[in-house]
Amino acid sequence: xxxxDTIRGIGHRIINAVWRIGxxxxxxxxxxxxxxxxxxxxQLIVRELFSSGVMSLIIIxxxxxxxxxxxxxxxxxTLKRYGSESALGVMVxxxxxxxxxxxxxxLLFASRAGSAMTAEIGLMKATEQISAMExxxxxxxxxxxxPRFWAGxxxxxxxxxxxxxxxxxxxxxxxxxxxxxxxxxFWSQMQAAVDFREDVLNGVIKSLVFGxxxxxxxxxxxxxxxxxxxxxxxxxxxxxxxSSLAILMLDFVLTAIMFRGA
Amino acid sequence: xxxxxxxxxxxxxxxxxxxxxxxLAMKVGNLGTYNMSxxxxxxxxxxxxxxLKVKASIKDAGVLVGRVAAINLDTNRYxxxxxxxIDKRYQFPKDTFANILTSGLLGEQYIxxxxxxxxxxxxxxxxxxxxxSAMVLEDLISKFMFSKAAEPAxxx
Numbered sequence: 001x002x003x004x005d006t007i008r009g010i011g012h013r014i015i016n017a018v019w020r021i022g023x024x025x026x027x028x029x030x031x032x033x034x035x036x037x038x039x040x041x042x043q044l045i046v047r048e049l050f051s052s053g054v055m056s057l058i059i060i061x062x063x064x065x066x067x068x069x070x071x072x073x074x075x076x077x078t079l080k081r082y083g084s085e086s087a088l089g090v091m092v093x094x095x096x097x098x099x100x101x102x103x104x105x106x107l108l109f110a111s112r113a114g115s116a117m118t119a120e121i122g123l124m125k126a127t128e129q130i131s132a133m134e135x136x137x138x139x140x141x142x143x144x145x146x147p148r149f150w151a152g153x154x155x156x157x158x159x160x161x162x163x164x165x166x167x168x169x170x171x172x173x174x175x176x177x178x179x180x181x182x183x184x185x186f187w188s189q190m191q192a193a194v195d196f197r198e199d200v201l202n203g204v205i206k207s208l209v210f211g212x213x214x215x216x217x218x219x220x221x222x223x224x225x226x227x228x229x230x231x232x233x234x235x236x237x238x239x240x241x242x243s244s245l246a247i248l249m250l251d252f253v254l255t256a257i258m259f260r261g262a
Numbered sequence: 263x264x265x266x267x268x269x270x271x272x273x274x275x276x277x278x279x280x281x282x283x284x285x286l287a288m289k290v291g292n293l294g295t296y297n298m299s300x301x302x303x304x305x306x307x308x309x310x311x312x313x314l315k316v317k318a319s320i321k322d323a324g325v326l327v328g329r330v331a332a333i334n335l336d337t338n339r340y341x342x343x344x345x346x347x348i349d350k351r352y353q354f355p356k357d358t359f360a361n362i363l364t365s366g367l368l369g370e371q372y373i374x375x376x377x378x379x380x381x382x383x384x385x386x387x388x389x390x391x392x393x394x395s396a397m398v399l400e401d402l403i404s405k406f407m408f409s410k411a412a413e414p415a416x417x418x
Contacts, residue, residue, distance in 0.1 A: 050272050053275050054272060057278070165282035165290075168286075191291065194292065200287055
């Protein structure tokens with residue numbers, strides 16, 4: 001009897017998961033359809049850009065600086081063994097522009113802005129603000145979800161670029177200013193190795209994908225949260241866990257597609 | 263339309279993000295360093311290109327004059343056909359010599375040009391006739407071994 005219950009439990013979970021994916025896909029589709037309205041009222045997007053983009057600036061800049069500094073320090077220690085300290089700039093820049101910039105910025109964005117979005121929408125639902133909107137014939141997806149979605153998609157590449165730029169500056173501070181790697185070779189080797197289309201643009205594409213996925217997960221979890229205190233807290237946790245896993249898995253897939261030939 | 267402090271913050275955020283992108287493109291990437299719009303194309307056959315890659319540099323006297331645009335195998339003569347884009351500012355005589363060289367002991371490979379004495383210059387679509395292939399480490403070692411093996415026989 002117990003075995004059958006277990007099997008039934010597993011089946012229920014799987015069906016539930018697939019069901020949620022289907023609803024999420026419909027949710028994404030609706031968001032795209034209704035986003036025309038939010039572009040007409042751009043002020044809504046600007047307000048969300050402030051709460052998701054501008055408010056994430058400090059954490060992105062500080063984290064980027066320290067990640068770059070660590071890369072500079074560790075890279076120097078390793079490259080020194082092979083007598084190629086001058087390649088430090090290449091290592092720091094490629095590591096940041098290709099991988100760490102988009103991925104770290106997306107992870108920070110998921111936990112800083114994504115969780116806030118989920119909590120906000122979940123609480124709106126719990127306090128019946130969303131039903132009130134429907135009552136007034138205001139489409140909640142067009143009014144609440146779409147502006148947040150586009151704000152996330154717009155701010156993510158900007159945050160990732162800032163992260164990489166600040167990180168390279170951090171690597172410069174440690175490598176050139178503190179340790180004393182030659183400044184000329186730091187920059188010139190970097191410029192020779194980093195290709196605009198191959199590396200920088202692919203990083204931007206990565207961060208666009210991450211921005212879409214993270215924002216979508218955050219919004220969907222908020223919209224789908226049970227309207228209780230427990231439900232909202234659980235949805236917030238799920239947002240961070242699911243989007244972090246999604247970022248790391250997608251990063252592997254995108255890297256395999258983009259950089260395999262290089 | 264009303265202007266709010268919020269707009270200012272968002273504006274600053276967007277400007278900072280775009281500035282970071284421009285920094286990545288110009289200072290970190292190679293968008294600012296080489297402009298391939300004003301080039302002419304020449305090609306050359308090599309019996310072995312070794313580790314030469316597309317976008318490898320073409321140098322004369324150590325100065326960057328162009329980039330390798332394409333490498334493919336010509337099945338008529340079973341040799342590698344290397345297409346090079348050279349900056350229009352630099353003209354080379356028709357009998358220029360193209361060598362595949364290596365920067366440093368294990369560095370990347372590039373094409374070194376050695377200008378000849380011809381009065382006529384290379385034009386777009388011309389072929390560089392004299393080439394020297396890449397050094398392949400195995401060939402060098404085997405040459406060395408053969409010469410070593412031949413030495414005592416000659417003295418005896």
